[in-house]
Amino acid sequence: xxxxxxxxxxxxxxxxxxxxxxxxxxxxxxxxxxxxxxxxxxxxxxxxxxxxxxxxxxxxxxxxxxxxxxxxxxxxxxxxxxxxxxxxxxxxxxxxxxxxxxxxxxxxxxxxxxxxxxxxxxxxxxxxxxxxxxxxxxxxxxxxxxxxxxxxxxxxxxxxxxxxxxxxxxxxxxxxxxxxxxxxxxxxxxxxxxxxxxxxxxxxxxxxxxxxxxxxxxxxxxxxxxxxxxxxxxxxxxxxxxxxxxxxxxxxxxxxxxxxxxxxxxxxxxxxxxxxxxxxxxxxxxxxxxxxxxxxxxxxxxxxxxxxxxxxxxxxxxxxxxxxxxxxxxxxxxxxxxxxxxxxxxxxxxxxxxxxxxxxxxxxxxxxxxxxxxxxxxxxxxxxxxxxxxxxxxxxxxxxxxxxxxxxxxxxxxxxxxxxxxxxxxxxxxxxxxxxxxxxxxxxxxxxxxxxxxxxxxxxxxxxxxxxxxxxxxxxxxxxxxxxxxxxxxxxxxxxxxxxxxxxxxxx
Numbered sequence: 001x002x003x004x005x006x007x008x009x010x011x012x013x014x015x016x017x018x019x020x021x022x023x024x025x026x027x028x029x030x031x032x033x034x035x036x037x038x039x040x041x042x043x044x045x046x047x048x049x050x051x052x053x054x055x056x057x058x059x060x061x062x063x064x065x066x067x068x069x070x071x072x073x074x075x076x077x078x079x080x081x082x083x084x085x086x087x088x089x090x091x092x093x094x095x096x097x098x099x100x101x102x103x104x105x106x107x108x109x110x111x112x113x114x115x116x117x118x119x120x121x122x123x124x125x126x127x128x129x130x131x132x133x134x135x136x137x138x139x140x141x142x143x144x145x146x147x148x149x150x151x152x153x154x155x156x157x158x159x160x161x162x163x164x165x166x167x168x169x170x171x172x173x174x175x176x177x178x179x180x181x182x183x184x185x186x187x188x189x190x191x192x193x194x195x196x197x198x199x200x201x202x203x204x205x206x207x208x209x210x211x212x213x214x215x216x217x218x219x220x221x222x223x224x225x226x227x228x229x230x231x232x233x234x235x236x237x238x239x240x241x242x243x244x245x246x247x248x249x250x251x252x253x254x255x256x257x258x259x260x261x262x263x264x265x266x267x268x269x270x271x272x273x274x275x276x277x278x279x280x281x282x283x284x285x286x287x288x289x290x291x292x293x294x295x296x297x298x299x300x301x302x303x304x305x306x307x308x309x310x311x312x313x314x315x316x317x318x319x320x321x322x323x324x325x326x327x328x329x330x331x332x333x334x335x336x337x338x339x340x341x342x343x344x345x346x347x348x349x350x351x352x353x354x355x356x357x358x359x360x361x362x363x364x365x366x367x368x369x370x371x372x373x374x375x376x377x378x379x380x381x382x383x384x385x386x387x388x389x390x391x392x393x394x395x396x397x398x399x400x401x402x403x404x405x406x407x408x409x410x411x412x413x414x415x416x417x418x419x420x421x422x423x424x425x426x427x428x429x430x431x432x433x434x435x436x437x438x439x440x441x442x443x444x445x446x447x448x449x450x451x452x453x454x455x456x457x458x459x460x461x462x463x464x465x466x467x468x469x470x471x472x473x474x475x476x477x478x479x480x481x482x483x484x485x486x487x488x489x490x491x492x493x494x495x496x497x498x499x500x501x502x503x504x505x506x507x508x
Contacts, residue, residue, distance in 0.1 A: 008032040009092045011075050014048045028201040033256050034090040042081045042088055060241050063302025067239025080239045082298045091237050091256055099234050102194055103245050104130035108158050110278050110375040114332055115152055116366045118144045121175035122334050128245035131158040132165040138179030146183045162191045165244050169198035170286030171270035172219050195232045199255050236271055248276040253293035268292040278375040283326055285311035290322035301325055314345035320353035329361045330379050337365040341394035344422040347494050363387045399495035400507035406487045410480050413458040418497040419447040425494045429457055432487040440478045442470035447496055
């Protein structure tokens with residue numbers, strides 16, 4: 001293992017003689033990451049490092065997880081120990097740049113702003129107590145998004161020239177980092193940038209397997225631009241802490257943890273950050289996935305945060321268990337109100353768990369204006385009611401989950417189902433007759449997302465074949481008696497609109 005680390009980094013470090021190797025990979029640049037499982041402690045290896053001349057620089061605990069940084073002649077070794085899963089990660093990085101904050105005197109209040117974007121993406125601005133800023137991502141390379149970001153900085157800055165203490169790029173996805181190209185070209189001379197924090201793959205043979213080929217050119221362009229600006233760039237690693245003015249930034253997950261899993265989506269390489277500012281904690285997961293980063297297993301109740309920005313715009317990434325542990329009072333969703341309430345997010349099971357099974361007091365979406373919270377933030381007293389009112393309103397506007405038609409005959413069995421959400425759904429159909437013995441249940445068909453589905457539930461080919469034999473009351477076993485009149489009840493998990501030859505008697 002040491003030989004491979006030396007090949008990647010040029011560093012000579014002591015051999016680890018315990019644990020079972022999971023992987024040893026080239027992360028990018030000259031950085032190597034070694035993962036070991038079935039580990040009970042790392043104290044003995046720390047002693048070995050110190051005997052080899054490495055000096056302990058930092059030590060942090062995130063719950064039961066422990067992180068220790070050692071340096072020697074500018075080279076860094078970062079050890080991460082997760083007792084809950086018996087795992088050690090070792091990051092070896094030569095000529096590692098140590099962060100030095102350029103804090104000024106406090107002069108203003110702290111703010112968190114989620115900027116509304118032209119399209120999907122993420123653009124967060126944190127104003128620090130000394131008047132400088134932290135930026136997370138920024139969005140696509142759209143003129144309007146560049147303008148919104150610059151306008152936010154100018155309006156909130158107590159100085160003539162806005163100062164960006166740290167520009168953090170969570171991951172290499174086109175709706176997150178490319179805004180910097182146009183922003184720098186248009187406004188570079190009107191702002192001061194003191195540092196960048198990110199961990200993008202570069203110089204890795206496996207890169208094209210993780211990042212689409214058409215995006216690799218953009219990544220190379222970004223790397224080259226940052227290097228040409230001679231602005232300090234810090235490679236973010238899990239377990240690091242960055243103290244930027246009054247903000248403490250903890251890196252809970254980085255490509256150290258996710259780049260070499262079975263990557264099907266390079267969103268999982270996203271940084272996941274926990275920020276403590278003015279006595280409040282904000283969990284900012286970018287597009288990270290809780291399951292790939294093993295967040296609940298590694299950190300448990302340490303994930304508890306006052307404010308949560310949901311991962312990956314609410315589309316994917318969250319888990320019910322992760323949200324239970326975070327247990328936020330305030331939830332911020334980096335997506336439009338339409339997409340959260342009407343199209344996508346509210347119908348995903350983990351988002352429903354977040355909203356209904358936790359103690360969320362207020363939920364804010366990316367509306368047509370920036371969402372700005374003064375920190376520390378006090379949630380609105382009626383925020384919970386506003387949330388549920390909005391959910392109820394959106395469900396009514398998208399249709400209903402139950403539809404009832406009466407005085408039906410076999411000739412009336414053709415229906416159209418309009419599903420305006422981004423979720424395909426299963427429709428269950430129940431038939432009621434005057435004679436209880438003729439009852440038919442569990443007719444099923446699927447209504448595909450964002451389209452019209454035409455169904456004749458008297459024809460088996462239009463229905464779910466498995467459901468035809470679901471129970472003794474199923475359609476295939478009972479049939480529909482000729483000439484019989486009956487009522488029909490449609491039930492779905494998402495709101496739909498159902499029309500037929502007759503007007504519905506009732507829907508809710």
